[in-house]
Amino acid sequence: MSVAIRLSRVGRRKSPFYRMVVADSRFPRDGRFIEIIGHYQPLRAQTQLQVDEERAMHWLNVGAQPSDTCRSLLRQLGVMKKWHERRVEARKARRPPQAALSVGDAPSVVDAPLVGDAPLAGEAPKGDV
Numbered sequence: 001m002s003v004a005i006r007l008s009r010v011g012r013r014k015s016p017f018y019r020m021v022v023a024d025s026r027f028p029r030d031g032r033f034i035e036i037i038g039h040y041q042p043l044r045a046q047t048q049l050q051v052d053e054e055r056a057m058h059w060l061n062v063g064a065q066p067s068d069t070c071r072s073l074l075r076q077l078g079v080m081k082k083w084h085e086r087r088v089e090a091r092k093a094r095r096p097p098q099a100a101l102s103v104g105d106a107p108s109v110v111d112a113p114l115v116g117d118a119p120l121a122g123e124a125p126k127g128d129v
Contacts, residue, residue, distance in 0.1 A: 005059060005066040017041050020051060020070060022059050040073060053079050
């Protein structure tokens with residue numbers, strides 16, 4: 001199931017009001033949804049945008065893909081930046097620190113076996129016959 005964060009239109013004609021919802025991407029725009037995480041009213045004197053950042057972060061961490069408009073709105077609120085920073089921190093915490101190799105630790109070319117030394121499959125080993 002592909003989950004999307006997108007806007008669902010409600011409100012009267014010529015007076016749009018949107019809900020920011022988490023929904024299965026196969027459902028229609030104004031159809032069934034999983035959860036409402038915010039509201040957006042673009043035509044007010046001051047554009048009104050309200051989002052539950054904690055729930056938005058949860059759904060982004062779970063793998064929900066925001067639509068272009070929702071991504072832009074979340075970016076304005078700073079949610080996308082916080083999400084990106086958490087991902088970078090988690091990736092750094094997972095990766096073990098790499099110690100610098102000293103000259104003695106590096107494998108030498110002399111110790112490496114030569115390509116022609118090993119017998120091929122099905123071939124008798126070389127030696128006294």
